[in-house]
Amino acid sequence: MLKRILAGAVALVVPFAAAHGQAQEKVLRAVMHADVRVIDPIWTTQTIASIHGMLIYDTLFGNDANLKPQPQMVGKYEVSPDRLTYTFTLRDGLKFHDGTPVTTKDVMASLKRWGSKDGVGIRLFSYVVKQEAVDDKTFKMILKEPYGMVLESLGKSGSSVAVIMREQEALTDPQQQVKEAIGSGPYKFAKEQWVPGSKAVYLKNKDYVPRPGNEPPSSFAGSKIPGVDRIELVWISDPQTAMSALVNGEIDFYEAPNNDFLPILAKAKGVKLMMTGKIDGTQGMIRLNHLHPPFNNVKARQAMYHLINQEDFLRAIVGNPEFYRVCHGLLTCGGPYENTGGSAFLKDYNPKKALQLMKEAGYKGEPITVLFTTDHNTITPATQVLVQAMREAGLNVDAQSMDWGSVVSRRAKKDPPAQGGWNIFVTTTGGVGASNPVLHTWIGAACDKGLFGWPCDPEIEKLRNAFAFAQTDEERKKIATDLQTKAMEQVVYIPFGQWNTPLAFRADKIDGVVPNTGLAVLWGITKK
Numbered sequence: 215m216l217k218r219i220l221a222g223a224v225a226l227v228v229p230f231a232a233a234h235g236q237a238q239e240k241v242l243r244a245v246m247h248a249d250v251r252v253i254d255p256i257w258t259t260q261t262i263a264s265i266h267g268m269l270i271y272d273t274l275f276g277n278d279a280n281l282k283p284q285p286q287m288v289g290k291y292e293v294s295p296d297r298l299t300y301t302f303t304l305r306d307g308l309k310f311h312d313g314t315p316v317t318t319k320d321v322m323a324s325l326k327r328w329g330s331k332d333g334v335g336i337r338l339f340s341y342v343v344k345q346e347a348v349d350d351k352t353f354k355m356i357l358k359e360p361y362g363m364v365l366e367s368l369g370k371s372g373s374s375v376a377v378i379m380r381e382q383e384a385l386t387d388p389q390q391q392v393k394e395a396i397g398s399g400p401y402k403f404a405k406e407q408w409v410p411g412s413k414a415v416y417l418k419n420k421d422y423v424p425r426p427g428n429e430p431p432s433s434f435a436g437s438k439i440p441g442v443d444r445i446e447l448v449w450i451s452d453p454q455t456a457m458s459a460l461v462n463g464e465i466d467f468y469e470a471p472n473n474d475f476l477p478i479l480a481k482a483k484g485v486k487l488m489m490t491g492k493i494d495g496t497q498g499m500i501r502l503n504h505l506h507p508p509f510n511n512v513k514a515r516q517a518m519y520h521l522i523n524q525e526d527f528l529r530a531i532v533g534n535p536e537f538y539r540v541c542h543g544l545l546t547c548g549g550p551y552e553n554t555g556g557s558a559f560l561k562d563y564n565p566k567k568a569l570q571l572m573k574e575a576g577y578k579g580e581p582i583t584v585l586f587t588t589d590h591n592t593i594t595p596a597t598q599v600l601v602q603a604m605r606e607a608g609l610n611v612d613a614q615s616m617d618w619g620s621v622v623s624r625r626a627k628k629d630p631p632a633q634g635g636w637n638i639f640v641t642t643t644g645g646v647g648a649s650n651p652v653l654h655t656w657i658g659a660a661c662d663k664g665l666f667g668w669p670c671d672p673e674i675e676k677l678r679n680a681f682a683f684a685q686t687d688e689e690r691k692k693i694a695t696d697l698q699t700k701a702m703e704q705v706v707y708i709p710f711g712q713w714n715t716p717l718a719f720r721a722d723k724i725d726g727v728v729p730n731t732g733l734a735v736l737w738g739i740t741k742k
Contacts, residue, residue, distance in 0.1 A: 240442040240741040242724065244467035245456045246734065247591060249449040250414035251619035253403065254391040256331050258622055259373035259655070259665065261644070265733050268434065269416050269445065270311070271377030271397035274302065274321070275369030276434030279491065279730070281646065283369035284435035286425065287316070287378060287398075297360035303352040307423030310380055311402045318353040323384035325368075325376060331388035332374035333655035336663055337678065338367045363652045363682045371434050371733050372647035373655060400424075400440035400737040410619070416445040431728045431738045441726055441740035451589050460485060460718055466741075467727070468718040469734050470591060473533045476716065484722035489714060491731030493549055494539060494645040496715070498527060498596055499656060500708040501667040503637050506630050508577045515705035517571035519559040521603040527710040530595040538713035544657050544698050547712060549649030551694035556702025560709070565607035572609065581612040583631035585621045585639040593618065596710060597640045625666040639666075644732035645712055651681045651694050657701050669706045 255267030289305030308316035329339035401416035453472035541547035542557035629635035661670035
């Protein structure tokens with residue numbers, strides 16, 4: 215059976231160049247954690263959409279491995295003494311894949327779209343009075359208050375990165391997906407070769423001009439140098455098949471190998487495992503819908519804490535304690551703002567108490583709609599653990615099975631569950647972004663302007679704002695503790711731990727792999 219599955223995987227990765235008589239074409243074949251189903255990295259928070267986006271688009275800044283923003287598309291910038299006016303000038307040589315130059319019109323329209331959709335962007339633009347073009351390469355961002363996270367926000371990685379699109383795409387309603395994926399980044403998206411459920415293809419942008427000086431890559435900073443002619447993100451849903459494809463040399467890069475297979479990969483000839491960073495790369499979360507019963511009642515939301523034993527989730531997802539960490543907070547454990555605020559909620563695993571609190575909140579056995587992802591290597595087992603815990607507690611669970619792409623579409627709906635909406639879905643977020651209260655989009659509570667689930671609490675938003683204006687690290691740490699305490703009390707989401715998954719790749723075939731926590735960096739990889 216495995217041989218037949220593997221044969222199918224091999225068929226997916228037949229060299230395109232050989233089929234067209236181009237033997238010299240250098241192709242990187244990678245298996246990622248999910249299939250590319252959405253090509254608009256602003257419309258969705260999907261990590262795979264952000265990986266796709268960072269291949270074809272560019273950003274004004276890129277945060278480096280130390281979370282410090284470094285210029286990317288920007289050649290130079292100035293900040294006025296009162297910190298209210300930022301003047302940005304684009305560097306030379308920037309043009310879109312259709313050959314048109316990147317102008318300030320494109321940049322300002324892109325930032326406006328991002329700033330009305332992404333939580334970090336919404337917060338930044340709440341302080342922006344206006345954007346003003348000086349000429350085709352220079353523009354100003356004028357603030358009403360000296361907000362302290364402007365550059366970090368523009369350089370964020372993780373979900374909904376501030377990518378720069380052509381003006382015509384950037385004018386698309388942020389609630390609607392863009393139809394074309396034409397950026398100015400190191401690779402072009404070959405849309406005509408995109409087969410959802412099979413592979414997504416990216417071709418080298420031969421006109422791309424990297425940052426001068428051949429700056430070494432550091433997370434999303436440094437010179438982006440497209441190292442191969444073609445990148446194929448091949449979708450192999452079965453972890454064993456993907457592992458075998460790497461061992462046999464049929465793929466070059468495996469982003470998130472199953473931890474059960476790490477001992478095999480560690481011994482495989484030509485294969486290298488690489489840890490991605492000091493901060494855990496992934497945090498698991500359970501998102502409750504605050505709009506509809508039963509979780510429009512805070513007592514019902516708090517009841518769910520008593521169903522969560524993080525070890526159960528982490529053993530199901532990761533298995534090996536070497537790669538995971540129990541963390542009862544929302545801000546990444548091991549990060550600069552780790553604290554214990556509100557963590558007591560998660561230290562009392564008690565299913566009977568969960569059911570009792572649900573009843574006290576008015577729950578009478580109505581079905582609770584859980585979006586059950588069927589094809590994700592971490593979200594699927596986590597959802598299984600959650601559903602089992604809910605059923606054992608006596609809750610009426612309506613687990614609706616669908617692929618991850620369908621969950622991404624369905625979770626955006628605000629309709630009641632009986633009319634196509636939902637009560638619960640499980641997802642993950644990057645540990646790097648989750649370590650900073652402003653860049654951690656999911657900790658927000660911006661009501662209808664926030665992310666799916668739509669928690670709504672003005673005090674949480676005030677605390678996030680205060681963090682961005684804090685002058686000392688001591689002040690920031692206190693605010694971070696107060697923020698986490700309030701966010702746990704309101705149950706913006708329920709964390710079920712954090713983990714690292716090492717990258718696996720063919721060290722005998724490729725060079726230039728960047729050990730980045732969060733989004734995989736693919737553009738600097740070269741083929742031997």
